[in-house]
Amino acid sequence: MKIILPLLMTTLLVCQQAFAQQNIETRLGYSYNDKFEFSDEWQYLSTDIYLFNGGKFNRVLNELESGAKKKDKKRYAHELEYLFITAQLKNLKLFGNDQIVYPLYNFYINKDKADYHTQVSDHLEVVRIIDKMPLTSAQNSIDAAINAKAVTNQDGDQVFNLVANQLMNLSNLSNPSVAVMSLVGEFGNLLSSRTKKKEYKFSSTIRLYEGQDFDTRLHSVKIYVFVPGDIKTVIIRTSRLADYLAKNSSKLDRKQLEEVIGYKDYPYMVVANYKSLYRVDVVTGDEVTLDLIEKRKQKIQTAYDSKLMNDETFRQEKLYVEFLRIFAEMKQNLNAYRLNYRNNSPEINAKNLFGIMQEYKRLKTAFDAREQEFEKNTTYKNIFRSEYESILANADLYLEADHNLKNGKVLVNTLRELENNPKAWDTPPKREAALAKLSAVELPRAEYLSASVEGESIVRLTKRLEDMQYREVFEAEVKKLADTQASDETIPLRNALQDKANTSNCLSCREKVKEAVNEYNKRYESSRVREEISETAKLRSAAEQQVLQHLRGQLCLQSNLQAIAVASSDDSMNQYYAKLGEKSRAFADTIKALDKLVKSEPEAAKLQQVQQYNKHLKSLMQEVEQHHDTLCKLDKKLCDCE
Numbered sequence: 001m002k003i004i005l006p007l008l009m010t011t012l013l014v015c016q017q018a019f020a021q022q023n024i025e026t027r028l029g030y031s032y033n034d035k036f037e038f039s040d041e042w043q044y045l046s047t048d049i050y051l052f053n054g055g056k057f058n059r060v061l062n063e064l065e066s067g068a069k070k071k072d073k074k075r076y077a078h079e080l081e082y083l084f085i086t087a088q089l090k091n092l093k094l095f096g097n098d099q100i101v102y103p104l105y106n107f108y109i110n111k112d113k114a115d116y117h118t119q120v121s122d123h124l125e126v127v128r129i130i131d132k133m134p135l136t137s138a139q140n141s142i143d144a145a146i147n148a149k150a151v152t153n154q155d156g157d158q159v160f161n162l163v164a165n166q167l168m169n170l171s172n173l174s175n176p177s178v179a180v181m182s183l184v185g186e187f188g189n190l191l192s193s194r195t196k197k198k199e200y201k202f203s204s205t206i207r208l209y210e211g212q213d214f215d216t217r218l219h220s221v222k223i224y225v226f227v228p229g230d231i232k233t234v235i236i237r238t239s240r241l242a243d244y245l246a247k248n249s250s251k252l253d254r255k256q257l258e259e260v261i262g263y264k265d266y267p268y269m270v271v272a273n274y275k276s277l278y279r280v281d282v283v284t285g286d287e288v289t290l291d292l293i294e295k296r297k298q299k300i301q302t303a304y305d306s307k308l309m310n311d312e313t314f315r316q317e318k319l320y321v322e323f324l325r326i327f328a329e330m331k332q333n334l335n336a337y338r339l340n341y342r343n344n345s346p347e348i349n350a351k352n353l354f355g356i357m358q359e360y361k362r363l364k365t366a367f368d369a370r371e372q373e374f375e376k377n378t379t380y381k382n383i384f385r386s387e388y389e390s391i392l393a394n395a396d397l398y399l400e401a402d403h404n405l406k407n408g409k410v411l412v413n414t415l416r417e418l419e420n421n422p423k424a425w426d427t428p429p430k431r432e433a434a435l436a437k438l439s440a441v442e443l444p445r446a447e448y449l450s451a452s453v454e455g456e457s458i459v460r461l462t463k464r465l466e467d468m469q470y471r472e473v474f475e476a477e478v479k480k481l482a483d484t485q486a487s488d489e490t491i492p493l494r495n496a497l498q499d500k501a502n503t504s505n506c507l508s509c510r511e512k513v514k515e516a517v518n519e520y521n522k523r524y525e526s527s528r529v530r531e532e533i534s535e536t537a538k539l540r541s542a543a544e545q546q547v548l549q550h551l552r553g554q555l556c557l558q559s560n561l562q563a564i565a566v567a568s569s570d571d572s573m574n575q576y577y578a579k580l581g582e583k584s585r586a587f588a589d590t591i592k593a594l595d596k597l598v599k600s601e602p603e604a605a606k607l608q609q610v611q612q613y614n615k616h617l618k619s620l621m622q623e624v625e626q627h628h629d630t631l632c633k634l635d636k637k638l639c640d641c642e
Contacts, residue, residue: 024060024148029236029268030223030261032245038219039378043310044132044276046216049087049104051127052258053267054120057083060266061109061116061150063228082151082194083107083118084159087129101147101162103190104129106200109150120267126254127202132214132276134310146269148226159194163187215277218249223261225268236263278313280320280383285394290328297321312377316384323366327391330359334398337405350444356399357408357441358454363395364416407440411458414438418461431469435505438462466508474501474509478516486524494520525607532610539617540598547595550624554588556641557631564637580634587627594620 061080085105104127107118151159167187186202193200225234240260245252252272261270281296300317303309309317333355341349367388374380399409414437417424425431438458449455477497484490494517501513561580597620602613632639 024064024150024226025229025231026146026148026224026269027227027231027234028222029225029234029263030221030238030241032221032242034218034220034245034249036217036219036249038275039382040312041278041379041383042219042275043135043278043313043379044214045135045219046131046133046274046276047129048252048272048274049127049129050252050254050257050270050272051105051120051124051267052261052270053264054107054118054124056265056267057107057118057120057226058116060226060228061118063230064150065116080109080111080116080150082159083109083120084149084151086147086149086162088147101165103186103200104146104202106159106190106193108199124201129202134308146224146271160191163191214279216250216274218245218252219273219275221245221273222271223263223268224271225263225266227266231266234266236261236268278309278379278383280317280387282387282390283324285327285331285391285398288324288328288331288391290325290332293321293324293328296324312379313383316374316379319370320384320387323363323370323388323391326359326362326366327395330356330363330395331398333359334405338401346442347444350442351448353404353408353441354444354449354455356405357412358452360395360399360409361412361415361454363392364412367392404441407437410437411441415454415458415461418465419457425465425468428469428473431465432505435462435465435469438465439505439507463508466506469504469506470509470512473504473506474513478513481516481520484520486520486527491524494524529605529607529610532607532614533605536602536610536614536617539614539621543594543598543617543621546621546624547591547598550587550591550628551595553628553639553641554584554591557587557628557638558584560638560640564635580631580638583627583631583634584638587624587631590620590624590627594624 061083083106084103086101086103088101105120105124107120109116109118111117167184190200223236223238225236227234238261240262244256244260248256257270261268281299283292283296297318300309300314300321304314333352337349337352337356340352370380370385370388396409399405414434418434425434438461443449443458444455446459449459474497477500481494481497484493497513498517501510504510561577561584564577594617597613597617602609628639
């Protein structure tokens with residue numbers, strides 16, 4: 001926990017030219033630091049000042065003159081006229097690191113006989129001197145001092161000189177903020193009240209984030225007592241105070257504070273420091289546009305230039321704006337995809353879809369980079385991380401709109417896992433699962449993908465997985481098939497390899513297996529062609545003998561048919577013999593067709609043509625036999641040719 005340096009440090013002299021010069025001194029009576037762990041993102045300081053026992057300033061003024069024990073009478077050289085209390089802030093980035101003094105109170109003093117009296121009330125309201133002042137990373141505290149001065153009627157120029165010096169300091173600021181300019185007005189109010197001899201109380205709190213809701217809690221409390229210089233010790237009994245402060249970390253109550261402190265001897269001031277948590281401007285996914293991003297970028301730059309934002313928060317804001325820009329570009333691609341999906345060509349749709357996937361991957365990669373870089377950065381973890389996660393959740397939701405977008409999201413997440421975890425693809429089943437996800441989306445051609453980092457990653461990893469899968473799963477079987485003699489006996493080996501490749505998501509593996517199968521099929525076809533040609537020779541030889549045999553038998557059969565028909569005197573049989581004549585002629589035609597086919601050759605020495613030739617040859621040979629057998633069964637005399 002970074003501790004703010006004491007907001008109230010020490011003292012200024014009481015008025016000059018005293019007969020026996022004494023100081024109004026501030027004594028630290030109590031110090032409290034809250035136990036809450038304030039990380040760097042609690043980067044704004046607010047300081048409240050409570051003045052108690054105001055009426056006791058009479059005692060301080062009179063004891064300065066006569067001493068606390070009033071043994072010796074001491075006289076001021078001139079009568080006191082004002083009690084002037086100021087705060088001096090040091091090392092404030094808002095003020096250009098110049099030491100700025102600004103007024104808290106100015107009370108008129110009068111004299112009644114021998115005693116001095118002030119017009120200080122015992123019930124002054126709390127004064128917030130700064131409200132949500134940004135604390136830089138390098139200087140995470142504010143150094144300040146409270147000065148109390150009794151001003152005589154001869155020393156009024158000191159106040160005017162102080163005001164003049166502060167106005168000159170403020171005028172040197174190159175870009176004064178509205179908050180700084182309000183301090184100029186406060187000095188004017190001081191001079192006006194002095195002229196009219198009225199009580200003055202600081203009112204222009206330096207408010208840098210007016211109206212914004214911040215998480216604010218108590219950081220520290222200090223109690224300073226205003227005493228004459230000869231008072232050595234101040235005793236404040238604070239047994240109840242610590243418990244009260246611990247239970248009221250968001251806001252203190254003046255009346256309760258006075259009660260638990262219970263100090264009555266001298267005026268005292270309670271300085272309460274609060275820290276506020278930076279809040280990022282929250283946007284939903286639907287609100288993010290390039291125009292909104294540009295406005296946000298200008299806003300944070302203006303806030304930083306105006307010293308309203310520390311260096312670390314500014315850096316985180318700029319990185320978050322870059323993240324929002326990636327998300328906006330993803331939304332643009334998503335809109336193009338939705339509008340043109342039904343009208344565009346598959347190639348254009350693939351490019352639109354890849355654009356969405358590309359920006360989605362960049363979102364995820366950017367988030368990973370933030371997680372790694374800012375692992376121990378509390379500003380990122382406590383303020384910005386949830387905003388990153390919200391935008392990522394919106395991106396995930398957008399990619400649930402249809403199956404293409406869902407598969408695209410799966411592809412990106414798979415790709416990221418493969419890039420970051422080699423164990424995600426160290427076995428064939430894991431590679432098959434990964435390749436299935438990588439090929440679930442219709443992507444543009446490899447040349448187009450390789451032009452981008454994300455696309456090149458897809459191409460490169462896909463090739464690496466497929467090369468490994470081929471070596472481990474297919475290479476040995478492909479080589480075995482290449483060395484195997486192509487035959488009917490080895491066909492199952494070919495079919496098994498082909499089925500295995502067809503079920504794989506490795507496209508290059510399938511292509512290589514296909515090439516190996518094609519080579520096997522060529523060898524198989526050549527072997528079968530040789531077998532079929534050998535079969536053709538045998539069939540042609542048998543067919544030639546069948547033709548010669550049946551040409552002779554057909555002539556005999558025709559002769560017998562004519563003889564039987566002439567010898568028959570039964571007119572009713574003419575129709576029967578006519579039918580036999582038709583079958584005899586069909587028999588003759590089949591013999592001629594077989595003879596013609598035997599004398600021809602297959603058109604090409606290819607397996608299919610040779611197989612068809614042999615099949616046709618066998619068919620005609622069977623048909624010839626069937627015609628002969630049919631005629632002989634109808635009338636045995638027709639086939640009696642011996």
